[in-house]
Amino acid sequence: MWLVEDDDTYIYMLGTMHALPRGTDWDDGKVAGAIAAADELVLELPPEELVAAGAIFQALAPRSAPLAMDKRLPADALARYRALEASGGDFGGDKLDDWAVMVLMGQRVAQNAELMPSKGVEAGLTATFEAAGKPVGGLETAREQLMLFETLDPQTQRVLLTRAAAKADKAVQDVDALTAAWTRGDIAALEKLINEDIDVVPAARAAIITDRNRRWAAWIKQRMAQPGTVMLAVGAGHMVGSDGVPAMLEAEGIKVTRVQ
Template structure:
């Protein structure tokens, strides 16, 4: 968690994990203080937008015409895809866009790793801020977020899907390493695990990570013009590395301090 502030505003930036193993204890120390003192919670999606995300996914995910996975994936990737599919049932991938299949694969990996969004950072924070009757806002809409994938060019979508399928055999282990790095606050390990894969697909990195970080950096600048204390919780990958929000803010002359 990082802090950027001026004379009358404090913005805590918490790197969140969207899903975690049941019973993960992370609401301690400075994080607990930030939760208690914040006037509002800002996440990638507001609770209402998150609740409607499934319907938005269903509207955007279908292909214009079905295309068999055998025609999309080379043999090794197809084998990985089928193995992952066998763990929990048919994805219905033939009827879906490449990006949508990849999203469903990621959900299956999280399930296999025994991670649950109901135990994720955003869910727990939402419960606490609702109980405290403090406002909860979002930086994006569900449609805006999913359109980042929908509007990727076909070659980039296919590359992402192929890489996900090829690496699916190690995916549960990789997710475990990511969760462990987050739990011990190991920023260098987080940066390596989170960014190493997406760095190999520059168009995806730009759309999904870098451009959003720039928009959120601009949001922080604007929010500093209003007094108060804000807890901003976004995916941990957006806060680490030279293209993370804290680094972008520092590059623009603001003092950013890691507080936990």
């Protein structure tokens, strides 16, 4: 967690895990103090948009014409894809865009790793702020977020899908390592784990990470003109690295302090 502040505005920036194992402790220490002090919560998606995301995914995900997965993936990646699929049921990938198949694979990996969105940071924060009668807002809409993937060029989508399938046999292990690094606050390990795949696909990195971080940093700068205390909670991948939100703010001369 980081803090940006001036005389009358405090913005706590919490890097989150969207899904966590049951029993994970994350809301103690200075995080608890920041939650109590904040007047409002701002997430990537506000609750109403999160509810709408499933229907929007179903509308955007289908291909214009089916394409068999064995026409998309090399043999070794296809075998690992099929093994992941067999762990919980058919993805229906032949009828879906590459990006949508990759999203479903990620959800399956989270299930296999026993990570639950209901135990994730955003779910916990939303329940706490709503119970306290404090507003919960968001930086994006569900359509905007999913269109980041939908509008990736076909070659980029195929590279992302192929890399995800090729590593599917180790995906639970990777997710466990990511969760462990986040739990202990290991920024260097987080950056390595989060960036090692997406760094080799520049178009995806720009759309999914860098451009969004730039927009969010601009939002923070603008919000600093309004008094109050804000809890801003977004995925931990947006908080680390040279193009993370804290680094972008610091590059513009804004003091950012890591507080937990």
